[in-house]
Amino acid sequence: MNMAMLVSILAVTVQAGTSLVFATIGEIYTERSGILNLGVEGMMLMGAVAAFAAAYHTGSVWLGVAAAMATGGVLALIHAFLTITLRTDQTVTGLALTIFGTGMTSFLGQRLGPAGKPLVGLIGPRFERLPLPGLSDIPFLGRALFRQDLLVYGMYLLVPLAWYYLYKTRPGLHLRAVGENPQTADAMGVSVSGIRYAYTVLGGMLVGLGGAHLSLAYTPGWTENLTGGRGWIVIALVIFATWDPLRAVVGAVLFGGVNAVQFRLQAAGTAIPPAFLGMMPYLFTILVLVVITWWEAFRKRVGAPAALGLPYAREEKG
Amino acid sequence: MIDTSSDPAVAMRGITKRFPGVLANDHIDFEVQAGEIHALLGENGAGKSTLMNILTGLYRADEGEIALHGRRVDIRSPRDAIALGIGMVHQHFMVVEPLTVAENIILGLNKPRFALNMKRAEEEIAALSQRYGLRVDPHAYIWQLSVGEQQRVEILKMLYRGADILILDEPTAVLTPQEAGELGRTLRHMAAEGKAVIFITHKLDEVAEFSDRVTVLRRGRVVATLPTAETTRSDLARLMVGREVLFRLEKEAVEPGETVLDVQGLRALGDKGLPALQGVSFQVRAGEILGIAGVAGNGQRELAEVLTGLRKASAGRVLVGGRDITNRSPRVVIDEGVAHVPGDRLGMGLVPDLAVSDNLILKSYRQPPFCGGFFLHRDSINEHADNLIAAYDIATPSPATPVKLLSGGNLQKCILAREITTGRGLLVAVHPTRGLDVGATEAVRRTLLEQRAAGMAILLISEDLDELLAISDRLAVIYEGRIMGVVDAASADLEEIGLMMAGTEVSTSNPKP
Numbered sequence: 001m002n003m004a005m006l007v008s009i010l011a012v013t014v015q016a017g018t019s020l021v022f023a024t025i026g027e028i029y030t031e032r033s034g035i036l037n038l039g040v041e042g043m044m045l046m047g048a049v050a051a052f053a054a055a056y057h058t059g060s061v062w063l064g065v066a067a068a069m070a071t072g073g074v075l076a077l078i079h080a081f082l083t084i085t086l087r088t089d090q091t092v093t094g095l096a097l098t099i100f101g102t103g104m105t106s107f108l109g110q111r112l113g114p115a116g117k118p119l120v121g122l123i124g125p126r127f128e129r130l131p132l133p134g135l136s137d138i139p140f141l142g143r144a145l146f147r148q149d150l151l152v153y154g155m156y157l158l159v160p161l162a163w164y165y166l167y168k169t170r171p172g173l174h175l176r177a178v179g180e181n182p183q184t185a186d187a188m189g190v191s192v193s194g195i196r197y198a199y200t201v202l203g204g205m206l207v208g209l210g211g212a213h214l215s216l217a218y219t220p221g222w223t224e225n226l227t228g229g230r231g232w233i234v235i236a237l238v239i240f241a242t243w244d245p246l247r248a249v250v251g252a253v254l255f256g257g258v259n260a261v262q263f264r265l266q267a268a269g270t271a272i273p274p275a276f277l278g279m280m281p282y283l284f285t286i287l288v289l290v291v292i293t294w295w296e297a298f299r300k301r302v303g304a305p306a307a308l309g310l311p312y313a314r315e316e317k318g
Numbered sequence: 319m320i321d322t323s324s325d326p327a328v329a330m331r332g333i334t335k336r337f338p339g340v341l342a343n344d345h346i347d348f349e350v351q352a353g354e355i356h357a358l359l360g361e362n363g364a365g366k367s368t369l370m371n372i373l374t375g376l377y378r379a380d381e382g383e384i385a386l387h388g389r390r391v392d393i394r395s396p397r398d399a400i401a402l403g404i405g406m407v408h409q410h411f412m413v414v415e416p417l418t419v420a421e422n423i424i425l426g427l428n429k430p431r432f433a434l435n436m437k438r439a440e441e442e443i444a445a446l447s448q449r450y451g452l453r454v455d456p457h458a459y460i461w462q463l464s465v466g467e468q469q470r471v472e473i474l475k476m477l478y479r480g481a482d483i484l485i486l487d488e489p490t491a492v493l494t495p496q497e498a499g500e501l502g503r504t505l506r507h508m509a510a511e512g513k514a515v516i517f518i519t520h521k522l523d524e525v526a527e528f529s530d531r532v533t534v535l536r537r538g539r540v541v542a543t544l545p546t547a548e549t550t551r552s553d554l555a556r557l558m559v560g561r562e563v564l565f566r567l568e569k570e571a572v573e574p575g576e577t578v579l580d581v582q583g584l585r586a587l588g589d590k591g592l593p594a595l596q597g598v599s600f601q602v603r604a605g606e607i608l609g610i611a612g613v614a615g616n617g618q619r620e621l622a623e624v625l626t627g628l629r630k631a632s633a634g635r636v637l638v639g640g641r642d643i644t645n646r647s648p649r650v651v652i653d654e655g656v657a658h659v660p661g662d663r664l665g666m667g668l669v670p671d672l673a674v675s676d677n678l679i680l681k682s683y684r685q686p687p688f689c690g691g692f693f694l695h696r697d698s699i700n701e702h703a704d705n706l707i708a709a710y711d712i713a714t715p716s717p718a719t720p721v722k723l724l725s726g727g728n729l730q731k732c733i734l735a736r737e738i739t740t741g742r743g744l745l746v747a748v749h750p751t752r753g754l755d756v757g758a759t760e761a762v763r764r765t766l767l768e769q770r771a772a773g774m775a776i777l778l779i780s781e782d783l784d785e786l787l788a789i790s791d792r793l794a795v796i797y798e799g800r801i802m803g804v805v806d807a808a809s810a811d812l813e814e815i816g817l818m819m820a821g822t823e824v825s826t827s828n829p830k831p
């Protein structure tokens with residue numbers, strides 16, 4: 001393996017991991033508030049189709065991004081209304097959201113093209129690579145990390161910001177408290193449902209953004225089931241990351257990396273059937289999850305927000 | 319002393335609160351002056367916490383009004399109450415375990431607008447804890463603290479917000495006598511600064527010692543508000559319960575029988591993987607109560623868990639009635655007739671969402687008459703529940719009520735009823751009267767003495783020395799997972815016990831066998 005190949009694998013890793021980082025950070029924020037949203041896959045698909053359709057018709061990738069985030073946010077708002085206000089079961093509601101999103105995108109993909117024709121196969125605007133002057137000339141790392149599109153650079157900024165916000169700011173403290181112990185947060189004057197609504201919607205917007213990166217940059221265009229189960233990978237990565245935005249990057253890079261290697265192998269042509277190669281990132285995720293859970297449980301701190309999945313009502317006893 | 323001519327700091331008038339099936343507060347009038355410590359007394363379920371939760375905005379009253387310092391206020395949420403200078407230490411602590419002390423204290427404030435300046439907050443907290451003598455490390459995580467320290471955090475939380483109306487709901491239930499005394503002095507200090515302090519307790523001695531006035535609630539109504547100086551312990555108990563309460567229970571002489579529980583060189587690890595029991599040996603005979611005294615966290619919980627099959631012993635043996643039950647499953651231990659009244663009532667003792675009747679058969683549902691093969695027999699389960707509810711005087715709206723809605727005393731009566739009907743031979747009771755009112759405490763202690771008279775061997779683990787001395791026959795003191803000595807309860811020397819609890823080995827008046 002030579003240097004150029006390594007650079008390209010690393011670059012593809014970052015490309016493949018970006019949508020995961022956005023969505024994982026989004027879901028981390030949602031779960032930190034105590035709301036489990038298993039609708040990630042559905043929201044990501046809807047984000048991707050909305051992004052591509054909007055960009056195709058307006059010619060602006062940025063309007064595509066806005067459409068994706070709005071779509072993710074609205075879907076998450078539905079989840080919030082059902083689970084927080086109407087107190088439906090979070091698991092079931094999230095699954096329903098994914099089923100809805102999957103069906104809806106396959107329908108929309110057939111109708112949102114020009115004159116009600118399918119979107120599939122169309123070529124639309126996309127985020128182009130934009131080498132950063134100076135940085136992209138750094139040997140190896142610079143060439144891999146700084147010859148990317150603007151959304152990737154946005155992701156580089158988002159990660160430390162998300163970490164800082166969560167651990168070093170007052171709203172971040174309130175967010176962590178609500179997910180751990182809503183009774184206490186409420187008694188201290190923090191609005192539990194306000195926070196839960198806000199971060200569920202924010203999480204949905206970030207998941208939508210992840211979807212936009214798929215259809216506008218990583219694999220530009222729309223095909224049915226474009227995410228290929230990435231929404232589920234995100235749920236696993238949240239656990240892998242132990243609800244910490246910095247660790248989310250590690251998980252996303254691992255998954256993206258295995259994906260990139262797998263592509264390389266396919267391109268190079270090996271004896272392993274492509275179907276098996278395609279499975280690798282998913283198998284790898286399961287493996288990592290098992291190891292991590294075992295190892296963390298061993299040290300008695302798995303770290304899920306203690307109130308995750310539990311509804312809260314002030315005057316309810318027990 | 320207390321100036322009752324000026325506007326009271328707190329005036330609650332005609333407060334009524336209904337929960338499904340219960341009238342928790344029934345037109346309550348309640349006043350507290352600035353600068354006084356006002357004790358709020360009442361049986362379990364009398365409505366004390368409910369009344370205070372209304373004052374702090376956690377519950378909305380159905381009727382009634384509140385005035386602070388003579389001004390009508392409308393408290394719609396905890397946020398409003400905090401802004402009005404009301405602070406509360408809740409019966410079940412309100413702390414976020416994975417956060418630090420300082421983070422817990424500043425939680426909910428909008429002072430630092432965005433970025434947290436923990437250094438500054440930590441300095442302020444250190445200064446505050448210095449001033450009130452509330453020692454606690456602001457950097458520590460809550461889960462690292464003892465309950466006594468967690469309570470200091472709760473008090474600091476109120477003080478940090480500059481609250482001048484302070485409510486403490488059973489603050490001493492989980493404290494050692496020394497810690498309770500310290501708390502009393504802190505409360506005095508705060509009252510002397512002109513704060514109004516409301517203090518809920520079941521311990522009548524503390525009422526006499528710390529409070530200026532006392533209000534007694536019974537079944538959601540105020541029965542009296544009196545200056546503490548004009549009351550006696552038995553007056554207060556009578557007001558609370560509506561009958562005479564015996565503080566000294568008659569302990570009939572019982573000739574102990576065979577050894578029922580034989581513990582030999584028991585060792586076990588605690589939750590954090592450190593040794594919690596380091597070679598514990600003792601025996602309990604039929605018709606005898608052996609009390610285990612000691613400061614919380616010296617291996618008591620682990621001891622109870624090993625004896626009941628809930629924790630593995632790493633060495634040593636446990637014999638019940640001559641049969642080895644070391645490291646057998648809880649099921650086997652139950653079948654051997656070991657009854658367990660755990661310290662954590664709703665967590666380990668009962669299933670909160672199940673009905674009272676179902677909780678009463680949790681250990682016998684596999685056997686007739688409650689089940690025949692695969693199906694449960696509802697009729698006999700209900701009949702069993704009706705019998706026990708009557709026999710143990712359990713106050714519940716119906717046998718089908720989820721047990722979590724019962725008051726603390728009635729929860730404990732449910733557990734005792736179940737354990738005594740299924741247990742044969744040995745009863746392990748952990749803090750059986752913690753948090754219970756005087757009436758329920760009396761009932762529980764009387765039940766234990768009855769079982770002793772009936773030939774049960776009882777291991778009583780408690781932090782309440784008065785209780786241990788009142789009902790046990792012998793007293794073993796545990797310190798850092800070792801038995802420091804065993805003394806005869808009738809002739810016990812308090813000073814000697816205190817020394818052993820602090821870790822000094824004392825030659826025992828009742829030599830170890």
Ligand SMILES: Nc1ncnc2c1ncn2[C@@H]1O[C@H](COP(=O)(O)OP(=O)(O)OP(=O)(O)O)[C@@H](O)[C@H]1O
Nearest residue numbers: 315316317337342362363364365366367368723726
């Ligand atoms: N959130 C709630 N939902 C339903 N019932 C409740 C609720 N809170 C309290 N109750 C009921 O209201 C009554 C009064 O309860 P409260 O907690 O105020 O009693 P208390 O005087 O504080 O008793 P204790 O000494 O056991 O703490 C009880 O019957 C209780 O079961």
Ligand SMILES: [Mg+2]
Nearest residue numbers: 366367409487
């Ligand atoms: Mg109470």
